Amino acid sequence: MIDELDKEILNALNENARVSFRRAAKKLRISPTTLHNKVKKLEASGVLKGYIPLIDAESVGYTLMAIIGLRVKQEEDIEVQEDISRLPQVGAVYEVTGDWDLILICYFKDRKDLTHFLKKELPLSKIQRAITHIVLKVVKEEKRISL
Numbered sequence: 001m002i003d004e005l006d007k008e009i010l011n012a013l014n015e016n017a018r019v020s021f022r023r024a025a026k027k028l029r030i031s032p033t034t035l036h037n038k039v040k041k042l043e044a045s046g047v048l049k050g051y052i053p054l055i056d057a058e059s060v061g062y063t064l065m066a067i068i069g070l071r072v073k074q075e076e077d078i079e080v081q082e083d084i085s086r087l088p089q090v091g092a093v094y095e096v097t098g099d100w101d102l103i104l105i106c107y108f109k110d111r112k113d114l115t116h117f118l119k120k121e122l123p124l125s126k127i128q129r130a131i132t133h134i135v136l137k138v139v140k141e142e143k144r145i146s147l
Helices: 004-015 021-028 032-044 074-085 111-121
Strands: 064-072 090-095 102-108 127-134
Touching: 004 021, 004 032, 021 032, 064 074, 064 111, 074 090, 074 102, 102 111, 111 127
Parallel strands: none
Antiparallel strands: 064 102, 064 127, 090 102
């Protein structure tokens, strides 16, 4: 479990993960050593999983985002999850309740790229049904968790 100081540290890193420990520690009113030790503890425990740049997909050529629902043959469920997770177009795989077993968030360069993915890269023999939604506009997409 995390304490209040951990939450403050995580919020500071959410604001700017590139800030120096010295500057962040000053803002949090703790020593840089304390901050360093707390961050290492958060990393070791798996609370803090890493530091990544937030890249605008369109700026690097991925102009099409799709949300894909899959109904999977139950005996193939785990294998399908593992296979799909390895595909580079797949940004996220969620196992969900309801009409679909998996929801995928995928990024494509164009419709041709999407079509190839749907017809050639998905393990179709293990999938009972699929539905594809093309994202017209991203209203909100927040990777940071508010504490």
